[in-house]
Amino acid sequence: MSTHYKGSIREQDVLNTWIKLTRAHDSVGRVLKTNLDSSRITMTQFGVLEILEHLGPQTLKIIGEKILLTSSNLVTVVDNLERDGYVVRTQNPQDRRSIIVSLTGEGKLAIKPIFESHLQELMIAFECLSSDELQILGDLCKKLGHNQNIKEKK
Amino acid sequence: MSTHYKGSIREQDVLNTWIKLTRAHDSVGRVLKTNLDSSRITMTQFGVLEILEHLGPQTLKIIGEKILLTSSNLVTVVDNLERDGYVVRTQNPQDRRSIIVSLTGEGKLAIKPIFESHLQELMIAFECLSSDELQILGDLCKKLGHNQNIKEKK
């Protein structure tokens, strides 16, 4: 009886924590998305731009791995970014199957204020947490996320 | 100079924590989604079923508030659940505009093993966290999520 009782409490705790984690992620995400809407850019597009800004030109394959997107979805996202003049596709001289995506000069200029505004929103979203709390939250999330990746490799 | 420096560190910390939170949420979510795939059910459908299981029959309006979905999307989700025999729509006698969604007997039976398997996956996903860590993570997420909702009301 004791075992079942403990298990049930653990289940409750896990479920509650998962719900709170999801709510937190969703509500911060919603704030960020709303902010991006005014720039006529989607969260997924933003993610791709962020990778290019931080890591420089990358192949579609690498971008897909970083952003955890299916390749076909990535194609349309990059299509749209290219249509809007933010990025450009070029051939990879090392491997002719592979496509390198890079930011255009125009793109870099256009996204700078978007990044800044995005970061500002994020700062406001997290203002309720002290730096200690921020650290702890980050550590626990890292541990949790890492646990899933380990299992995937099994 | 000191002010800018501190701000920059805070920005780094917020950004890193947000990324870790997102990764954790995504990777656990992916595990859960993979698990649901075998039942031919989507995460959104699962969310609706869960609400009905826990709270009993509810109006579309209430379900939409709980699950944070646009009303138009909710209509198609419930359409599909109804098509598959899990739920049924009935008129609300109190308000003829309103539609009440409830689980069918067949639906209750069908989803029971799905819920159990989902909970099991969740237990495994969180097994890396002690009950103290679980509590702390939940509290911090709650604080974070709550901070966004407050601002929305402004």
Next chain:
DNA sequence: ATCGTTTTATTTGATATTTAATTAATGCTA
């Protein structure tokens, strides 16, 4: 009581995402 406003659900049209199949290039091996 009636008109205007609000609420609830739905429809419609546009985007986003996923899955599966396709094309082209590379690497391996025998």
Next chain:
DNA sequence: TAGCATTAATTAAATATCAAATAAAACGAT
């Protein structure tokens, strides 16, 4: 080096989601 399996990107078709417009019912003020 010829054939086969693998990889990278794309396309096509199905599904999911969102935003805006619509329809029907309820509410509220005068």
